[in-house]
Amino acid sequence: MPDLNDQSLTIDGLAPNGRGRVLIIACGALAHEILAIKRMNGLDHLDLQCLPAILHNHPERITDAVRDAVEKHRADYDRVFVAYADCGTGGLLEMACADMGVGMIRGPHCYAFFDGVDQFESRGEVTAFFLTDFLARQFDAFVWKPLGLDKHPELLSLYFGNYDKLVYLAQIDDPELDDLARKHADRMGLAYERRFTGYGELETAIKHA
Amino acid sequence: MKAIAMSEDDDLILSDLNDEELVEQxxxxxxxxxxxxxxxxVNILLERGWAPYRIxxxxxxxxxxxxxxDxxxxxxxxxxxxxxxxxxKGGMAILKPLLAETGAPRVGKMVIGTVKGDIHDIGKNLVSMxxxxxxxxxxxxxxxNAVEAYLEALEAEKPxxxxxxxLLTTTMPYMKTVIDTMVEQGIRDDYVVLVGGAPLNEEFGRAIGADAYCRDAAVAVETAKTFVTRRHNQMNA
Incomplete structure (x- = not known):
């Protein structure tokens, strides 16, 4: 069982263990979920490599990072699957995956594929700020500190003044994470909603990887 | 680096500085x-007789x-x-009413807004300012803003x-919807269209038919000045 320390998933990602015929190259923010899906479904043919989750904050770097990882490892596996959605790359990741002949997850981002891409889009919640399990745990590293709110809380309304609620998309039932996400909403001055999604379309994608 | 050398404990009295030092500060x-x-x-410079536009x-x-x-x-x-x-913004709030009174030069007029589905306005506000x-x-x-809001404003304001x-890759394609509608209505060439936002780039700006992509607020100002000068020259030719 690999060490799934959230901080190392954020900064370093996760190295593949070299076992399995199909390599999943994923965002570090999905490591817990993908390994759970693998375990629950007996998908022993899958190996997992994660890129640093903090790339979430630098989407312009994702495409090259994925391309490098695919090129580096593809010869060692029968197949590679990219467990990213568009994730702010503006179609560049999709083009790169098509170019490399590897599959990826449908949709704009993880919020959409956890909730269900079509359902997420039909909700049209443009004034909602979303968190997943991972982002609820790593809120300070992904939101609070990079936006300078730890030093300048007075900037809060400039960043989030147009938002009205925080929606926590929960992958697992965990009252502590629920409490934590609610605290984040309180800190941001937003209404709070917990929405249980389970693994959503991530599970389908990984099963068919 | 501070323009005026001082120790941590010193309190700098702004009004003691001459104009050049004060602007540097x-x-x-x-x-x-x-x-x-x-x-x-800003208040000190006003008291010293500086015109609001100069400040x-x-x-x-x-x-x-x-x-x-930087x-x-x-x-x-x-x-x-x-x-x-x-x-x-604090300084602008003092100057804005005075600028109106003192007849500051007007370079041109711009209608600006964040597109439909997008509530992020930090960049837009910076450009506006x-x-x-x-x-x-x-x-x-x-x-x-839906396309109708843009079109109504263009009609009413004649900028x-x-x-x-x-800010979002999911909303930036809507800029093309706006420009395509302007083309359909035969008004596209009546305006300079500038686009901006973190996920955009020059290629995107060209692809959707904008006149220019502006990577930041300073570039937006320079680009706007260039286009407006060109436009005025064409109108006067």
Missing amino acids: MFDDLYDGLKEEIEEG LTEALVGGMTIVGK FRDGILFVPEVLLAANAM MMEGAGFEVVDLGIN DILGMSA
Whole structure:
């Protein structure tokens, strides 16, 4: 069982263990979920490599990072699957995956594929700020500190003044994470909603990887 | 680095500085996001008889230009730029009513708004402020604007420039919807269309039929000035 320390998933990602015929190259923010899906479904043919989750904050770097990882490892596996959605790359990741002949997850981002891409889009919640399990745990590293709110809380309304609620998309039932996400909403001055999604379309994608 | 050397314990008296030193100090204060100091500096320069437009361009816009340059070079990041912008906003609030009274030159007019589905307005607000600082009249449509809102504003305001902003890759394609509708209605060439936002690039701007992509507020101002001058020259030819 690999060490799934959230901080190392954020900064370093996760190295593949070299076992399995199909390599999943994923965002570090999905490591817990993908390994759970693998375990629950007996998908022993899958190996997992994660890129640093903090790339979430630098989407312009994702495409090259994925391309490098695919090129580096593809010869060692029968197949590679990219467990990213568009994730702010503006179609560049999709083009790169098509170019490399590897599959990826449908949709704009993880919020959409956890909730269900079509359902997420039909909700049209443009004034909602979303968190997943991972982002609820790593809120300070992904939101609070990079936006300078730890030093300048007075900037809060400039960043989030147009938002009205925080929606926590929960992958697992965990009252502590629920409490934590609610605290984040309180800190941001937003209404709070917990929405249980389970693994959503991530599970389908990984099963068919 | 501070323009005026001083120890940590010294209290700098802004009114003791001569004009040149004060403007230099205001550059530093803007850089550090010190709103109250900027407001004080603006008031001192007004008391000394500076025209509001001169304070705006030389002290505030001058200072923000340095901030913009360091942001572009990766020396400053979004939080610092926001603090600086907030400080400039404090100075602008004092100057704005006076600018109207003193008949500051008007370079052109811009309608600007964030596109439908997008509520992020930090970049747009920065552009609005810098455009106003550069002498443009700005009509800000706010966030989440459907094509109808843009078209109504163009009809009502008759600006030189339409500015559109988006932060999300999911919303930026809507800029093309707006431009395509302008083309359909035969009004596209009546306006300069400038687009901006973190996920955009020049290629995207070209692909959707905008006149230019502006990577930051300072570039937006320079681009707007260039297009408006060209437009006025064409009209006068």
